[in-house]
Amino acid sequence: MTATTSDEGVAVPVTIRDVARASGVHISTVSRTFSAPHLVNPETRVRVLACAEDLGYRPNRAARALITGRTHNIGLIIADIANPFFPPLIKAAEGQARHRDYHVFVADTNEDPTAEEELVHALAKQVDGVLLCSPRMSNSLIEQLSREVPLVVVNRQVTGLPCVLMDVGQGARSAIEHLIGLGHRGIALLGGPRSSWTNREMRRAASAAARAGGAELTVLGPNAPTEVGGSAVAEQVRRSGVSAVLAYNDLMAIGLIEGLDALGVRVPQEVSVVGVDDITLSRLTRPKLTTVATPTGAAGRTAVDMLLQQDIESPRGARGSGAGTALGVRRTTAQVMLQTDLVIRDSTGPGPYARPARPLAAPRGPDPHCPAGPGIPTAATGDAVAS
Amino acid sequence: MTATTSDEGVAVPVTIRDVARASGVHISTVSRTFSAPHLVNPETRVRVLACAEDLGYRPNRAARALITGRTHNIGLIIADIANPFFPPLIKAAEGQARHRDYHVFVADTNEDPTAEEELVHALAKQVDGVLLCSPRMSNSLIEQLSREVPLVVVNRQVTGLPCVLMDVGQGARSAIEHLIGLGHRGIALLGGPRSSWTNREMRRAASAAARAGGAELTVLGPNAPTEVGGSAVAEQVRRSGVSAVLAYNDLMAIGLIEGLDALGVRVPQEVSVVGVDDITLSRLTRPKLTTVATPTGAAGRTAVDMLLQQDIESPRGARGSGAGTALGVRRTTAQVMLQTDLVIRDSTGPGPYARPARPLAAPRGPDPHCPAGPGIPTAATGDAVAS
DNA sequence: CACGATCCTGCAAAGGTTTGCAATGAAGTA
């Protein structure tokens, strides 16, 4: 139908010049038809558009990027795609980006800080900004890299940089309070990667909550934030004598339950387990996992928005050199904290100090605890702070 | 440390020209230092490299792409990132690409054929090739798009295009034979998306195997290839009276098990269930899922290799117009079929026609069936066909 | 010494697009 391809099946690139020739105008007019339509006569515009459509013209983004300094791409650096926590985030970020005519480079670092740094360098020239999701490198390195390319950080607090955070502190507190309420007094926290901000936050909040509730918190870790990371500490958990565990994430919680099962320890009858993230999987295991739901989709969308907003006012490879940017206006540093929610399912049950309010409440009825509201209620709280 | 950034924290792009000035050579020498090092005097080379390092120079890929016609990027179009089948594939593809100095654009289509087409168009100019994973659009459209940009198709057979296939036919046959061997005669196939090649292959092979083994196969579907897609048909499965089910994928199988459980139907005691994919999750549910393991990682790597191999010989935006490409050498059409393996776990058990060889063999012992070999043995069979 | 070969380097064009500036013409104003 179109003249885009020769009959031989080899693509013939059609440029702005071809469209210009076909519609009898100068290339600059064609360019403007696409990038500044209001500057061209409506009649001309429709003619040019018709020709472009006809020829199957699509602007060459590399050329456009070369001169404008903006690629209309963003980078997404992920600690581990195989961790089910991330795909919903990627999906949301990608959708939001596409919605604003941006494309997304995804890179997986395998939880390796060195790979993170390399990838930022590699991506810097091809993208207008980078989303750093759960980075494992040092804050100072992140700050340094942020001079090379606009950065938005997810699940990490870096002063001076825009961040999207999930309130895992609040989540951990809810979880500990829930466990204490069930009558648990000896609780273990299954730590995640040492360099994880989330990990530190959880630990801080969980300690405080345990202290406040008169429970003792044992910290086990650091561990790999995976299912094997969880199952590996099952023996240790049993020996520690705790009756409840809060795990760094759902994957570890599930692994732990598996591991305990293999040791003949039953969940939640003997040990209660709480995860974090509310990945799809947590609804499908048996017992269904009690967990702190994190708003991953909202995080992805918000992060993209923040990046683009930051980007729009600074056309990077600009012509006039930066003498005019005296004020620190350029970088608006906002930090957004998203709320988390405890979702109570079947992996938590009464502990040794449970008050027998309803004496021996049906311990094996179907679905003992039911979440109050609908599935995953998540509310986003924007909290912008000017730099 | 470097002169890359001003103290103000705003990136100052450093180009080949800056390096040339600093090292006292012409820009073309700098260029050659990076793209054809053997053409430049070793002494000069080290000096240039030192200056480049010092200034923090990184080649601008957009400019390079503009002139060479090669972006060193590839596109990865995925039906649904949230489906745990894909992340390992993405991860493998991404690793392989990076290993060859390529970057990966990932796009999610939400199982929408229209989105697929749009994304191919959008990506075409920014990448050297596209991997189409489990596409839902028509074969003819795929062929048409392949004229715009080199394509490699995963999980779909398109004549004339390089494809990476997983032998789900073989997998389905093994599964059916396994079920028949256990004494099942009424078996249901839970179909996936109508436009899925995998779906058709499974159906074909499962029918044949059932017929050959004297069992009756009921096809239920099409269904959404998700956990809800599986749980939604639980009632239908129960009514159909079959004693075993082969599901389109693990997600559906798990959903079905959940759904059956809710109806009070026990797996594997009353109904046996087999999935496909061997996603991580399938080892973590209870009962652990018997499933057909697909080599997703190998598929990702192979697909990238095939794409790059195809690409290397055709520098797209070449200067000399294509008069010289008379022969069909340009497109080497290979199809690779990767083997699948049945992994027997706990979701399958004896059926109504089981021979009581060992009378009433321990129906609830821990881990009744064990996979024979190691985890997921996968062998790749290359099968190159010249066009 | 003359000649050719070899190695290295510089020159300049090219790639597709954007954009400041200038030119054109039409319309409006004094």
Place this chain on the structure above:
DNA sequence: TACTTCATTGCAAACCTTTGCAGGATCGTG
């Protein structure tokens, strides 16, 4: 009529890199 304003379009430089071609230097050989 003369002048200004405005809308529309063309011109050409610029973005950064690659690469064919040619020039220069050095060296070996006849």
